[in-house]
Amino acid sequence: MDNQKIQTITLIPGDGIGPEVTNAVIRVLEATGVRFAWESFTVGADAFAQHGEYLPKELSHSIERTKVVLKGPVATPVGGGFRSVNVALRQQFELYANLRPVKNLPGVPTxxxxxxxxxxxxxxxxxxxxxxxxxxxxxxxxxxxxxxxxxxxxxxxxxxxxxxxxxxxxxxxxxxxxxxxxxxxxxxxxxxxxxxxxxxxxxxxxxxxxxxxxxxxxxxxxxxxxxxxxxxxxxxxxxxxxGGLGLVPSANLGTEIAIFEAVHGSAPDIAGRNIANPTGLLQSAILMLWHIDEPIAAQRVQKALEYVYRQGKALTQDMAGSYGTMQFADAIIAAM
CATH class of the missing domain: 3.40.718.10 (Isopropylmalate Dehydrogenase)
Structure with missing residues (x-):
């Protein structure tokens, strides 16, 4: 185990519900047995308040070094303010392909x-x-x-x-x-x-x-x-x-760098209440596992996620369940 490769990932928790769903996903990923090292950064309004810039230079250096990013939702002002962080990152790192798989989850009525x-x-x-x-x-x-x-x-x-x-x-x-x-x-x-x-x-x-x-x-x-x-x-x-944006994954891919992100909004109205559904970001993290050549972990998380949805007993409120964000993550881990 000591010789196992450490996967170093740049982490952007985001804002609103971002830190909650990101923490839940990290909990699941670390339960797979893959060894991770996370380099975490704020962006957008929070980063500007702390560093005077919306995309800190240290973040760019981290991305250039790790080549892989896991990113939570980040709010973008409408009609003014700073430009979209998502668009800025895609253009800065020439992430020319956005990949969006859309597939039904078992047990979700549509x-x-x-x-x-x-x-x-x-x-x-x-x-x-x-x-x-x-x-x-x-x-x-x-x-x-x-x-x-x-x-x-x-x-x-x-x-x-x-x-x-x-x-x-x-x-x-x-x-x-x-x-x-x-x-x-x-x-x-x-x-x-x-x-x-x-x-x-x-x-x-x-x-x-x-x-x-x-x-x-x-x-x-x-x-x-x-x-x-x-x-x-x-x-x-x-x-x-x-079933909505909260269920689908997304990957932004370039020649060398890849960003795996939640595509739903930051939902500030429910932030901090432990009710957000981390499925979308978790599905993006599964794509990330495939990308970093961890197929066994990817398959384990995917099967556990589908099992939890198929059983229908440990879902979050938006899926007509009663589980909190972290309880849902723990249910995924138990299924693994």
């Missing part, structure tokens, strides 16, 4: 059984580059940036992921009927990459039709390949199919 799809979202450009300016009083212009390099890179990621994980079909989501140059370039890159993967079916859907089809019959989809804004919207829509 209108859509047997949902099992993956959203692969381009993470660095599109409408999220933050280039806006007021060109006249009451008139604001926003730039949408699409490049051949980024579009080809995310398409290749999606097809390689499909091949590795035995997925059968990829649908590229677009609005090229209106945005003929920008979305047209995205589609052109996806088509060229698809030709190199003849065993994987390839299709295309206009974004508004894709939304309708997801509501009518989500089982028809396997992997959705999207630009940044479309992927952000579809990710939340798809989370709703299986």
């Amino acid at each position: 209108k859509y059984p047997d949902v099992d799809l993956i959203i692969v979202r381009e993470n660095t450009e599109g409408s999220y580059i933050g280039r806006e300016k007021e060109i006249a009083p009451g008139v604001v212009e926003a730039i949408k940036l699409v490049t051949e390099k980024a579009s080809t890179r995310i398409a290749r990621f999606a097809f390689e992921y499909a091949r590795t994980h035995h997925r059968k079909k990829i649908d590229a989501i677009h609005k090229a009927n209106i945005m003929k140059l920008s979305d047209g370039l995205f589609l052109d890159c996806a088509r060229k990459v698809s030709q190199k993967f003849p065993t994987i079916a390839y299709g295309e859907k206009i974004i508004d039709n894709a939304c309708m089809q997801l509501v009518l019959n989500p089982q028809q989809f396997d992997i959705l390949l999207t630009e940044n804004l479309y992927g952000d919207i579809l990710s939340d829509l798809c989370a709703g199919l299986i």
Whole structure:
């Protein structure tokens, strides 16, 4: 045991319910037997109050060193204040691929059984580059940036992921009927990459039709390949199919660095009450375990999580249960 590798992870607990769900997830991870060393940092408003900057330089140095981050929810001001910490981290570390698996948990009642799809979202450009300016009083212009390099890179990621994980079909989501140059370039890159993967079916859907089809019959989809804004919207829509943002994982992946995060909000109204559901961040941590080559631990946590949900006796209040955040974590550990 003394010779077991120590996994050093950069930790961003976040704010609101972030520290609670993060502590619960850490408790589960450390019960797997994997040895962790955590380098913990605050970001956003808390970091600015302490250090005068929203993303401390020490955090960046830690990420460059560990290459892996586990991140709780962080609030972003609406219509002003500092920019999104999530977007800033993705751009700073070139985390070009957002991976969002969406799959039903056993025992969670939904209108859509047997949902099992993956959203692969381009993470660095599109409408999220933050280039806006007021060109006249009451008139604001926003730039949408699409490049051949980024579009080809995310398409290749999606097809390689499909091949590795035995997925059968990829649908590229677009609005090229209106945005003929920008979305047209995205589609052109996806088509060229698809030709190199003849065993994987390839299709295309206009974004508004894709939304309708997801509501009518989500089982028809396997992997959705999207630009940044479309992927952000579809990710939340798809989370709703299986019970909400509190249940789905997310990974932001680059060439060297990966951030695994909760995608739900910081819910300050329930912070400190030990009632938050840590499932979303725990599912992201399972993706992290696979990423750091701890497959046995990943499988143990996944099976224990599914067992607890299948039994339905140790769930948090949002799942019609009575367990607190830490009690739920302890139930996962007991199931392991």
